[in-house]
Amino acid sequence: AYTVHLNMQEYLWDGIKRDRLVWLGDMHPEVMTINSVFGYNEVVPKSLDLIREATPLPDWMNGISAYSIWWLLIQRDWYYYQGDKTYLKEQQPYLSGLLRQLLSKVDASGHEKLDGWRFLDWPSSENPEAINAGLQALVLQAMKAGGELCTVLGDETLATECLETAKRMIKVAPQVTKTLLKSKIAPDAPGSKQAAALLALAGLMKPEEADKKYLSVNGAQGFSTFYGYYMLRAMATAGNYQGAIDVIRQYWGAMIDLGATTFWEDFNMAWLPDAAAIDELVPEGKKDIHGDYGDYCYKGFRHSLCHGWASGPTAWLSEYVLGVQVVEPGCRVVRITPYLGDLDWVEGTFPTPEGIITIRHEKGTDGKIKSDIKAPTGVRVILENSK
Incomplete structure (x- = not known):
């Protein structure tokens, strides 16, 4: 919660140390934290509107097709938690156009054909099979959310089209699951925990299967800061609440043990042996986690140590341990x-x-x-x- 709070500035930034930009995928865990802890805050609609205005269709938000889907999913969750139908109505022209664009990216057999940058998160970015499976799940979630929102907005025609497309996409579940099983084997986890989580949440894989074969294998190995939230949610959907609590202790707890006061952009359990805490000078023979570690575009001191996309346990604890699930919009x-x-x-x-x-x-x-x-x-x- 403190990590997200520091990034709640003029807009919802990710992150306060470096980017100071509105990244739509990153926003979803952050918005869920805001919904669970702070309630309504203007940085959420301001950020959603900013990126909408900066991204005329058919462009994808931040150049990433999945991030436009996250915009749609945030709109659904924001409406359910805040109940602001007036704001939702203002989004209808763009939301409807985006849904029609997504509908055009699903073929007759129910397979997604998204263009743009095909991306889930950085740790899964070198696993194309996992990305394919994950994007199938995300588009399916978008169709379900689109059906809900269009019904609220009185567009039954588009709602029906979304829900019919969702039914078509669900029929490809065995093939999508098989694709994940063929994914390359990472050294710390079989297949992709990112894709397995999305498949379970979308109903394309039995949650119990996803948990047993992927999510619970080797504990927190293979978790990631951004998609860790969805891995925890999928474990809960499978009924493995204790396993998820244990992973929070292992993965996010390890950052705290290393001196973190906010959660990081990236973290890998493999860094732990002989690692020095970040709040002390690095002793001889110890790893400099801040100076020498991090992956992809955030190596060394470029690595953000205050990144809201890592805040998933905050929302997860409210949803499953405190136990609060919103049933009707506006928390009625x-x-x-x-x-x-x-x-x-x-x-x-x-x-x-x-x-x-x-x-x-x-x-x-x-x-x-x-x-x-x-x-x-x-x-x-x-x-x-x-x-």
Whole structure:
């Protein structure tokens, strides 16, 4: 939360040390953190509008086809958490045009054919099979979100077209999964945890299969700062809440153990042996993590140590441990289903347009969870006990 807060300036920057730019894919974990911690903040619509105005169709935002999809998915999530239909209505001309553009990139058999820079995140960028699988999943998510938003906006024709295309895309699930299985084997994880997470979240792979074959293999090895959020969500979808909590401790916890006060642009578990903390002078014989490490475009001191795309655990903890899931736009109805794993208790607050929900869950000696919830008028809470 602190990492994202530092990047909430005139716009939602990523990151405060270096880029100071609006990167749309990076924004999704950041917006989910804002939704879960801060509630409405003007930097979100300002940033979404800025990049929309800078990207006339048929261009892709930031030159990356997936990033235009993330703009669409952010619009869906922002509407559900904030309930601002007036703002959503303002997006309709561009949103509809983008959906029609995406529809034109799905062939008759249901396969995506996106052009532009085909990219998920940097650690998966050298794995074309994983990128193909991941983009199939992202376009499918876009079709589902487009169907929802067009229904809200009263465009039933476009909503139907999106949902029919989604049905066509789901039919290619076995082939997409097979493609992932053929992906090159990285030294620290089989296939691609990025692609497996997206496939599970889109319904193209059984979450339990994705978790067993990819996400839980070798613990936090193969996790990434940006897509780690989706890996955690996919693990939760598979029911592996404890495994996700353990990965947060291992992966994000390792950064804290190395002296981090904000989360980083890039991190690899392979860096840990003999690594010096970043808040001390590097002793002889120790690795200089800040000076010598990082990959792709952010090596050495160019490596950002305050990057909001790494904030996924913040939103994830609110969604699955505190247990808050938004059911109706504007948080008019929320479902609270806590999964404490090996934790004895959890407490926190959750912002809604109607006010703050205050929540505490405590595990009894019998393993059952007792919840104390105070919600503002106008928010209906459905409390469900975790299994």
